[in-house]
Structure formats: C-alpha cells, structure tokens
Amino acid sequence: MTVHQLSGTDIGTIAPNCVLVAVDLSRTSLRAADYAAGLARRNGVGVVGVYVRQYSALVLANPGVTAYAQSAESEVAREAGEYLAESALRLGTACAFTVLEGPPAETIRNLARDLHVSALVVGASERLVHRWFGVGSLSARLARTAPCPVIVVP
Numbered sequence: 001m002t003v004h005q006l007s008g009t010d011i012g013t014i015a016p017n018c019v020l021v022a023v024d025l026s027r028t029s030l031r032a033a034d035y036a037a038g039l040a041r042r043n044g045v046g047v048v049g050v051y052v053r054q055y056s057a058l059v060l061a062n063p064g065v066t067a068y069a070q071s072a073e074s075e076v077a078r079e080a081g082e083y084l085a086e087s088a089l090r091l092g093t094a095c096a097f098t099v100l101e102g103p104p105a106e107t108i109r110n111l112a113r114d115l116h117v118s119a120l121v122v123g124a125s126e127r128l129v130h131r132w133f134g135v136g137s138l139s140a141r142l143a144r145t146a147p148c149p150v151i152v153v154p
Helices: 027-043 057-061 063-091 104-115 128-133 138-145
Strands: 002-004 019-022 047-053 095-101 119-123 150-153
Touching (some): 027 047, 027 063, 138 150
Parallel strands (some): 119 150
16 A cells, blocks of 8 residues: 655554545545545544556556556546645645555445544546446445445535
8 A cells, every 4th residue: 555645644643533535536526525624624533535546457458558557647646635635734634645556446445444434435426327327336336335434425
C-alpha cells in the first residue's frame, strides 16, 4: 500500500473511526470529498482518501501503453489527493491519502474494514443506466458489502 502523506499526517494517526472517501476526480467524487471532510470535522475525526487503480489486461499486455496509463493515473491520483487535502485544510481536519491497485469495490471495502472506519463516502454513478436500475455501480456494490455505513453523494 502506497501512502502519500498530506497535511502532516498519515493514515496510522487518523484511523480508526475516521471517514473514508473514494476520490477519482469525477464531479460526484469531488462533492463526496468535500462532504467527507465536513463530516469528519463535525465528528472530530480525520478523513482518509483513496484512489484505486485498475488496469485491464489489454493495457498490461503492451508495455508502452502500461507506462502511459501509469503516468496518467499517477497524475489523476496526485490531483485527487491535493483536492482532498485542500478541502480538509479549509475545514481544519486531519487528512491522509492513499493510492491502491485492484478491483475498486473490493479494494475500498477491504481498506474500510482494515482501518475500522466510521463511514464510507462515495460519489453516485454518473452513468445513466446505473441511475435507472441502481445496480452495477461502485456505490451500489459498496452499499451492499461495506463493513460500515455508506453515504452516496449525488
């Protein structure tokens, strides 16, 4: 697990009972990051952000594409971490951020379990089919399987 320390703290000093938020720079995940920082401040706990990388077999089969994808993902992860850190700093909340690899729902669920978080905040899916049927989205899978309350921010 790679941990990027932000705001002078790391995950070990914030967990347990922190608020975990998944951030990927989508509009809903940025709103979720702001909501999570506010929720953490109101409850007097820290906020931990996570960005999960998942590469397809097609990307991994081509070394040139893999290097480009890793570079692009690293930039997105860095920006996501900076956004969360700025949001937490504005509210005076301790913040940490980590980048993990694997299937997003499983990885986030396992991190929530390992950190004993008090809440998990995710952005709602922006895909129309997920809104119509409410299945298949990351937020729906986490709501069914997470070891803590899941807050889905529209």
